Amino acid sequence: MAKLKTLYFCQNCGAQSAKWIGRCPSCGEWNTYVEEVIQKDEPTAATAWKANTSVGGTSKAARPRVISEILFEEEPRMLTQDGELDRVLGGGLVPGSLVLIGGEPGIGKSTLMLQIAMTLRQLKVLYVSGEESEQQIKMRAERLGEQHPGCYILTETNTQNIFKQIDQLQPNVVIVDSIQTLHSGLVESGAGSVSQVRECTQELLKYAKETGVPVLLIGHITKDGSIAGPKILEHMVDTVLQFEGDRHLSYRILRTIKNRFGSTSELGIYEMQGTGLRQVSNPSEILLSQRTESLSGMAIGATLEGNRPLLVEVQALVTPATYGTPQRSSTGFDAKRLNMLLAVLEKRSGLRLGQHDVFLNIAGGLRLDDPALDLAVCAAVVSSLNDLPIRSEMCLAAEVGLSGEIRAVSRLDQRLSEAEKLGFAEMYISQFNARGLDLSRYGIRVQPASRLDEVLEGLF
């Protein structure tokens, strides 16, 4: 019988210590150390997945090589039928990669993964669930429509049993829902604890690397937005995707947080419908679709989310405050930034906002932090205050500085092209952006401005 040994693990960052400590020396959090039993002299991940091979499959000692002599072969990628997922993965699934999909409960992670499992038609897919019963998964699959005959469901949480089944089935893709429900017999502590999560991920990582089978892992997110379990989990996997959005609204964003095989500025957009998630390939059209006529308090901002240009509607409502302190409330836009812009409007443009409530909303439930939205926010506020609509073919893309100056934004050409594609006729930008740009190339009238006042005068 192996000797039992306990260690204390920080539940926030995964640091370990031989004794309990109140404050984690590594991440600075208080009261995060929890005792976990580990079985020290038992070999860990190695025995779980074929003990005799080492990671990478080579037993020769490595030698340094001149970089120019190393042959580079483009990794062949597995394309899923889901264009949005392929995009965030950097052009499809890489064989042998371990991908973590994080998200709040109920956001649609299981739905997305089951949908992916259903669309990988030419492949044998194993969907391991520790969260739902076969019946529940079947019920969801029924809602999603056509079913893939090569998709196998396994409701099991013990990794040794899972690997036994994998050995028999030899799937081409493995999906695990979720890493926090798995437990390995090699570690004593309960499922979801730091040492379990680490051990199970290590076993899956070893399996993926040795067989070349990509593994998609679902992970839960804690209240403060980090993926539950140690930070180590994020370090171990090749790619971390985050699924986010407001549970009560239908749009969902799949964002790349880390990617060893591509860029992290990619973004996928979905809409949750009664029959599953629908890919949204042209998001601006949907975000703007509920616009009929020009109303006051509405301005269109040309923003970039990741690499994708998006035209979003910024809505503001400015009303005289009835009770004492005026309210400022913001949905989808940073409240501090809104306060700053209101102060700039007050000081630099002489608007009297001190006795007004200001409500701001980004239509479609998106949460955006692109500074290029500043000008659209200011325009929407002024439009609502004066009750004057902004011309409907107008959009804006510029940052507003503390002295009311209009500052340049990144990748203006992409924003201009998108606005042109959607039929906008005019765009306000910073004069600094206008330099060095061939404006005649775009079928859209560009209005360079240097001060906030100039824009506010020209808008109505």
Ligand code: TYD
């Ligand atoms: P789920 O995938 O279970 O979320 P997670 O795994 O991230 O916890 O699904 C979340 C929600 O999606 C659930 O409340 C119901 C809704 N939903 C739809 O609106 N349409 C559908 O077709 C499906 C399957 C789910």
Ligand code: MG
């Ligand atoms: Mg789920």
